[in-house]
Amino acid sequence: MRLYLLCVEIKKMRLSKKLKACKEIFKIKMFGKRMPLAVTWSITDRCNFQCYYCGRWKMSTQELSTDDAMALISGLANARCLRIVFGGGEPLLRKDIGLLIDFCKKKGISTGLISNGYFLAERIDEIRNIDTLALSIDGIGGVCDFIRGTSGAYENVVAAIKIARKKKIRVILNTVLTRYNLDQVDLIIEFATKHGAGVMFGPVSSIHFGGSAIDSLVPGKSEFRNIIDTLVGYKKDKKPILNSLAALHYMHDWPYYKQIPCYAGRVFCHISANGSFYPCVALEGSVTASCLRHDFSEVLEAVSHKTRHCNGCWCTGTLEFNQMLSLKLTALMSILHFATSPPKIRNRRIHEPCKI
Template identity: 25%
Template sequence: MDARLAVNLLSDRLAALPLAIVYLTDRCNSRCVTCDYWRHGQTNLPPAAAQRLARELPALGAQVVLLSGGEPLLHPQWAEIAAVFQAARLRLWLLTAGLALARHAVRAAALCETITVSLDGATPATYQAIRGVDAFAAVTAGVRAAVAAGAAVTLRCTVQRANYAELPALVDLGHALGVRQVSFLPVDVSTHVAFARAADYDQTMALRPADLPRFAAVLAGLERTHAADFTSGFIAERPAKLRRLHQYFAALLGQAAFPPVACNAPRFSAVIGADGHLQPCYFIPGASQPNGAPLAQALNAPAAVALRRAIRQGERAECARCVCALRRGPRQLLLAGV
């Protein structure tokens, strides 16, 4: 048990950082309609910065590093950086779109405790419509290769208008690919920071009024036909949590209240950009921070502490419609750490 976590929970300072979300790069080889990283990304995390993080994170009680981006496997030295973190006894979780996973599967399986692959369609056509690239075969080959190499692979599907009818097929595909779990979250049409996109991006990914009863029927059908997958946890969310996705889309259409959000992610995690900038989570831009300061100091710069306080006090609009809230109870944090 890390007693420093009590400081995290009882104040707006971070005495420990159990989970570090590190963007290895902001470049990407997908072309998602929901995201602009692939248009603008050009920064790779410098290896020297990774080595510094590998020294600083253990001192902050970090346990897990989530390798994110952009597409982390596009960093030409991703494996060397992952090995540096691994040598520092940090557990690695890779979040990838999977286009290059087949080529890197053996090293990724050896370096990463968990691999989450984004898969937004159960067919090549749906995948391409959402991701903008003809890569369904490449991604599923990557998943198969990672599973064959012994990796614990999870599929994550961003539910939207183009794919909500495919939820049962995606669960079946997960079984066919041999993954450990399939997880669903709604497409984010409210914030711009997580996907580096302009404020006037296309919002046609959300469901339309005629889709709502159909989506409700899909969810009800999934509960009937895949009850064992809910029971076993193969589907990560419980039925009630999936029904919140429906409520979220109904709320976007003004037909329901947004599902209540409970989140304390900024109290146990932080996002560290490829250029070194810090954010309290994927969705909220970071406050200005001391240039080149040690991580512990930057995390607790007055502006960063004030930003966490504002989030805790419910003053950030991003939280009200957040699709990716994360909550850890005191017992879970103090006993398990993440």
């Protein structure tokens, strides 16, 4: 999801920025040049939720100061970064998140924010310059509350969507597929349709943010593959599913992923709360350098070989980005379609939430 926000944003860029993005991607494809065009950044590991599949909230990583974070952003801008997606933990727990978003805009970097939406009402004016907001929804009603370990999590997402819409902030939804919500996929798609938002589906993983995915959450192989087949059908029927057909077909082999051309450490990278550098979020733990004390080209060179030992791509945003850079037609078409959805869909009247 994190990197998918960049893919969507490319289509919305002005012509000059589109040409710049295409030029940089061409250099990467043709000459093997490395540059951090897209960056996902877990700006904090703190979180007010305790999702069953995520262990971030248990971590106590030292965070960068505001000055260090801004210095890092300046370095990324000088390295031709086009997009930073702030995640966590819960990024709205950073008191300076609005300042960092504004600083990115000043440096010509577009931004995305991945949030549970809990603090959106009190922070919305501070983050008004965000380009895309991704809200997590792992079910409808009590199912969402159960998976996310917080009472009221579902109604909180509904309220957050309304708040973001009033500020004309583009909203995208993200759902982690588990044993408990496979039978709610239809309802989640209905929810996304009613709220004029696209939704990205991805599998729960045993290495999902801190390695806390538990067996009770993992769906059976046949049940999961049946749901992927269902999503493929809905995608072909033009339902608001952000996953490309290429990515859905790849996910069908879960949990035995095939290796695909990977651009982690070459085109995109992940930064942890303390400023440590990784090829992507799935490889967190393979750090070799700090972004604060090294040239980005040197850091990319140092970690690019780490992906050779990767068994496959479980992170949906990373998967979509790799598919796009591999020039997979359905991945490109999916990104272009949802990036150019007509105003009557994007800004449609908000309906009452689905009920279960």
